[in-house]
Structure formats: C-alpha cells, structure tokens
Amino acid sequence: MTVQEAKLYGKSNLSVSPTPVLDTDVLLQHITGLDKTHLLLERARKLLPEQETAFLAAIEKRKTGLPVAYITGHKEFFGLDFYVTPDVLIPKPDTELLVELALDALEDKFRANTEKIPTVCDMCTGSGCVGLSILKTLADKSKDSEENKFSTFNFQLSISLVDISEKALDVARINAKRLIPDFTPHFVHSNLFENIPNSFDLIVTNPPYVPHTESLELLKDGRSEPLLALDGDIDEYGEYDFTEDGLSLIRRLVPQCYGHLNRNGVLIMETGEYNAEETAELFKKAGFRNVKIEYDMNEMMRDVTGVK
Numbered sequence: 001m002t003v004q005e006a007k008l009y010g011k012s013n014l015s016v017s018p019t020p021v022l023d024t025d026v027l028l029q030h031i032t033g034l035d036k037t038h039l040l041l042e043r044a045r046k047l048l049p050e051q052e053t054a055f056l057a058a059i060e061k062r063k064t065g066l067p068v069a070y071i072t073g074h075k076e077f078f079g080l081d082f083y084v085t086p087d088v089l090i091p092k093p094d095t096e097l098l099v100e101l102a103l104d105a106l107e108d109k110f111r112a113n114t115e116k117i118p119t120v121c122d123m124c125t126g127s128g129c130v131g132l133s134i135l136k137t138l139a140d141k142s143k144d145s146e147e148n149k150f151s152t153f154n155f156q157l158s159i160s161l162v163d164i165s166e167k168a169l170d171v172a173r174i175n176a177k178r179l180i181p182d183f184t185p186h187f188v189h190s191n192l193f194e195n196i197p198n199s200f201d202l203i204v205t206n207p208p209y210v211p212h213t214e215s216l217e218l219l220k221d222g223r224s225e226p227l228l229a230l231d232g233d234i235d236e237y238g239e240y241d242f243t244e245d246g247l248s249l250i251r252r253l254v255p256q257c258y259g260h261l262n263r264n265g266v267l268i269m270e271t272g273e274y275n276a277e278e279t280a281e282l283f284k285k286a287g288f289r290n291v292k293i294e295y296d297m298n299e300m301m302r303d304v305t306g307v308k
C-alpha cells in the first residue's frame with residue numbers, strides 16, 4: 001500500500017468521523033514518522049509491511065469511534081505535546097483560555113513583588129494539561145530572561161496537581177517528567193480538597209460540568225473518555241445524584257475553593273456555556289468578589305473568575 005492508497009483507504013473508511021482526511025493524515029504521520037509536507041511529497045512511497053499493518057489496525061480502532069489522540073497517545077495543547085490515554089479527558093482547545101487567564105493572574109501576583117512564592121492548585125488536573133502548561137510557560141520565560149540581561153523575570157512557583165483518579169495522576173506524572181524534567185509538582189490524590197490541608201494564591205480548575213444525560217449521550221459515539229471526567233452530576237463513586245444541570249460537583253467545589261484560597265486569592269473555573277451564569281451565582285454565594293464570566297474564541301461563556 002502506498003501513502004496515497006492509504007490516504008484514500010482512510011478517507012473512504014472513516015465515515016464515522018467528521019474529519020476523515022485529517023484523521024488519516026495524523027495516523028499516517030504517527031505511524032510513518034513523516035510530517036504533513038512529506039506525506040504530500042511522498043505519495044508514491046510504499047508503506048513498510050509493519051507500517052501498513054499498524055495503519056489498518058489504527059483505522060479499525062478509529063472506526064469504533066475511538067479518538068485519534070487515544071490511538072496515537074498524543075494531543076497538542078497550548079503548543080505542547082501531551083501524552084494521553086483513555087484514563088484522562090483529551091485536552092480541548094477551549095481550555096487554553098483557562099491557562100491564559102491563569103498566566104495573567106500570576107503575572108499580577110509576580111508584579112505585586114512580594115517575597116512569597118505564589119502557590120497554585122490545578123484541581124481536577126486529568127492529564128495535567130492546565131497546570132503543566134502554566135508551569136512550562138513560566139519556566140521557558142524564566143530561561144529566556146536568563147539569556148536576556150535586560151529582562152529580570154525570575155520565576156518561582158509551588159504547584160499542586162490534584163485528581164480523584166490515580167490513573168489520571170499517573171498520566172500527569174509522565175507529562176510532567178517529559179515537559180518539565182527539572183521541576184517536580186506536587187501530585188495529590190484527593191476527592192476535591194479532602195486530602196489538602198493548605199491554601200493557595202490561585203486555584204485553576206476544569207471540573208466535570210456536563211449534565212448527566214448529555215454525558216451518556218456523548219459517550220455513545222465510542223469516544224471512551226472517562227465518565228468521571230465529563231459528568232457533573234455524579235458523585236465521587238460514580239453515583240448519579242439526580243440533578244440534571246451539570247453543577248452537582250461545582251456546588252461542592254466552589255465553597256471548598258473559597259476555603260482553600262489565601263486573602264486576595266483567585267479562582268478560575270471552566271464551565272459549560274449553558275451553566276456559566278449559574279456558576280457565577282455560586283461564586284457570589286460563596287463570598288467571591290469581582291466575579292466575571294470570560295468568553296472563549298467561539299464567543300461562548302467559558303470561564304468564571306472570582307477573587308477572595
């Protein structure tokens with residue numbers, strides 16, 4: 001089978017996918033090690049027998065609905081390459097806003113120029129994509145500044161990555177080692193703040209917020225993402241608590257965040273466009289001030305922010 005034949009095979013066999021051409025390209029890149037340009041230039045190239053076998057197996061998996069990221073084990077987020085398995089939610093482009101808002105909030109804290117090292121918690125960390133993108137961005141900025149004598153950005157940060165899923169934390173540990181080998185975050189296995197005695201200057205979180213019925217509906221396409229990562233209406237044991245607004249966990253989480261923030265500490269939380277306004281009300285009820293809703297690149301309500 002040539003590269004061109006493989007492309008045609010993928011295109012005609014992936015009617016399950018809204019993006020069959022792109023999916024085939026990404027799978028071929030992963031299997032052959034060729035980049036997009038070389039796949040175009042080398043259309044007549046024959047796949048090695050083991051590459052052809054791997055390609056056909058990958059197409060079969062994709063036909064079941066399994067996302068390309070779980071087949072290749074990679075997903076790009078905030079310009080970084082994250083390792084992913086079906087134990088973690090695949091990082092979504094909408095969530096990059098959470099990282100941007102967190103970096104802005106931290107810049108304000110660095111500018112405030114206190115002696116204290118800022119403390120950050122990424123609650124519901126999954127693959128670690130939010131907390132580790134924050135950390136990697138600051139570490140790179142600090143490295144650039146060492147090489148630029150006019151800049152004095154010197155970054156120090158204490159960061160905790162928290163999840164109820166041990167398997168998700170294992171994935172986050174691998175990502176931390178790959179992306180920022182010189183820095184070890186704290187990995188905490190905890191049901192929300194149950195095992196966390198300390199307080200933070202910044203809490204970022206992308207909790208499960210999809211309503212129960214919608215979560216079950218989404219999973220019917222074979223995407224294999226963990227229900228615990230999507231469904232905002234089940235408890236820590238996976239039991240449905242008969243709410244249908246996706247806010248059951250967030251109702252518990254918001255007051256706990258308030259209790260675990262230092263004075264002037266900031267909470268930034270991703271929500272659904274359909275429950276952002278109710279989430280903002282929960283922030284106010286818990287005592288947060290300056291509560292704001294931030295819009296994502298599709299102009300959807302996406303994040304709620306508040307200050308203690």
Ligand SMILES: C[S@@+](CC[C@H](N)C(=O)[O-])C[C@H]1O[C@@H](n2cnc3c(N)ncnc32)[C@H](O)[C@@H]1O
Binds near residue numbers: 090092095127128236
């Ligand atoms: C929507 S995913 C977010 C993952 C990642 N932060 C991201 O943005 O892609 C939610 C995560 O929350 C975790 N989670 C669910 N319930 C939790 C709880 N009670 N305490 C801590 N983590 C929880 C899930 O295991 C999952 O990894």
